[in-house]
Amino acid sequence: MAAPVFIAGDWGTSNLRLSLVDADGAVLDSRTGPGAAAVPAGGFPDTVRGLLADWDAAHGRLPLLLCGMVGSTLGWVEVPYAAAPAGATEIAGYLHRIDLDGRPVYIAPGVKGTNLQGAPDVMRGEETQVLGALITHPGLATGDHLLCLPGTHSKWVDLSDGRITGFTTAMSGEIYALLSKHSTLARGAADWDGTPDAGFRQGLARVAEAGADVLHLLFETRARQMAGLLSPKDALGFLSGLVIGGDVAATLARHRALGRPAPTRVVLVGAPALNALYTLALASHGVAALALNGAEQSTAGLLAYFRRL
Amino acid sequence: MAAPVFIAGDWGTSNLRLSLVDADGAVLDSRTGPGAAAVPAGGFPDTVRGLLADWDAAHGRLPLLLCGMVGSTLGWVEVPYAAAPAGATEIAGYLHRIDLDGRPVYIAPGVKGTNLQGAPDVMRGEETQVLGALITHPGLATGDHLLCLPGTHSKWVDLSDGRITGFTTAMSGEIYALLSKHSTLARGAADWDGTPDAGFRQGLARVAEAGADVLHLLFETRARQMAGLLSPKDALGFLSGLVIGGDVAATLARHRALGRPAPTRVVLVGAPALNALYTLALASHGVAALALNGAEQSTAGLLAYFRRL
Known part of the structure; x- marks a missing residue:
């Protein structure tokens, strides 16, 4: 040893x-x-x-x-x-x-x-x-790279020639945690194992279709259940898909608004399960991911x- | 009697x-x-x-x-x-x-x-x-009107010739309540009396400047305090300004995206204190408000x- x-x-x-x-x-x-x-x-x-x-x-x-x-x-x-x-x-x-x-x-x-x-x-x-x-x-030590460190407070980090030049915090993880634990949105919802299942993909699809305005999309988690369009077992995954999809969509929109070139790849640094969710959310916008284990x-x-x- | x-x-x-x-x-x-x-x-x-x-x-x-x-x-x-x-x-x-x-x-x-x-x-x-x-x-019984009923789950209601034709739920009140009670954002913040004070106006101004992307703005409630740009007494008002300002800005943006004419007036139906906050948020976008007591x-x-x- x-x-x-x-x-x-x-x-x-x-x-x-x-x-x-x-x-x-x-x-x-x-x-x-x-x-x-x-x-x-x-x-x-x-x-x-x-x-x-x-x-x-x-x-x-x-x-x-x-x-x-x-x-x-x-x-x-x-x-x-x-x-x-x-x-x-x-x-x-x-x-x-x-x-x-x-x-x-x-x-x-x-x-x-x-x-x-x-x-x-x-x-x-x-x-x-x-x-x-x-x-x-x-290979990340030279040139420009966009990193995302998903978590309670996700960080989107600009890396240029090996230095952190700026970064933006997204409240994605905490918003999901608060809503899934304390909100009426989650009433009646089944537990979710955090894998990118049909509910999560449905949430991503809603963001892709309706835009990144999470404040006006979140209530669909409840209204779709009442309308028979979302099953209780898919509800929490759908909610996560709205939040993570909204995080990715809003970040890409912000890059566009600033006139920055669209990122072709995002380096994810986080827990494997969260990396998998963000990989799918990025893919829904045509952006590749390189997933690295945060620990x-x-x-x-x-x-x-x-x-x- | x-x-x-x-x-x-x-x-x-x-x-x-x-x-x-x-x-x-x-x-x-x-x-x-x-x-x-x-x-x-x-x-x-x-x-x-x-x-x-x-x-x-x-x-x-x-x-x-x-x-x-x-x-x-x-x-x-x-x-x-x-x-x-x-x-x-x-x-x-x-x-x-x-x-x-x-x-x-x-x-x-x-x-x-x-x-x-x-x-x-x-x-x-x-x-x-x-x-x-x-x-x-x-006067509301004929023609088209946009109403907003602020609350835990705020409702934006389209009224046409006395009939509700459609409506959109915004999670504004619940998001604020969850974040102000349970989040690290509120750590160290002083109580807030819910009036449109300097902190609330600062939150509205941030949305007007940076856009309606609440998910990426909320963390400023904490980061601005750490940078000495926001006092603990203004923190919860600032958070409310971000959420309510974001609700209003996203609603107006959605109307634009759908090619609808910009509303010149919104009829607020709610508790007087909440009406006052939304009146100010609407005014920051040049939209007039008629505030009616919900009860x-x-x-x-x-x-x-x-x-x-």
């Missing part, structure tokens, strides 16, 4: 994933822990000590590199944002170092920039996945920082 | 408002009761008996006319929808009669129709407010049914 050289941690609001990584970026072991929101104030050091005790016993106290909401006001320590345009070198320059029992802990900054509507926008965690994609897919890119991005220490 | 001739009840999911009404539609007394969702199955008769006991003692068992979700699967009895195009005569033809201890109870149907995206849509309660507006403002129109609409019994 290769020797681990550092520990990578993607510490979001709801989840922590820790990996023991070798010098080439291979993951030798991994485990999960509580999300940043579940750690009490001042509790980050003890949480880390507890989770790493056996790795420490086997390998010594390796450097720990963290990204995500752990660097926010809700996290261990608030790390200032790097300003776009920013690549690996600029972002690594903002790493915040903590010494914990002699172990160096580095927390990545987020990135602040301007969105396609000309307003301020922020990300925290996604920037590290973007940098990881540059390592695992070196793997996160580890690769933290390796990019490690190499710059 | 004029003699009451019937009791009007607008029985929605969350509220019941009962009014003692004379032959001219004047409200002699009124009271509130539990929303339809708070009445246990089979509990509607006893709820009505309890609420009306003293009015019955004074005036006898007057006819009770009800509209709203009381006629849905969640209500007293499910009353089938009238199909658009429909005016007072068509809708009154669908009244469902129940005899309760010798008192006639009439429950209004909702209306089903087609929305501006060509899909099925439904309303239950709003149709009665629209019919009421025809009585209180006879008063509801009583007038039930009077229209009473006169057709």
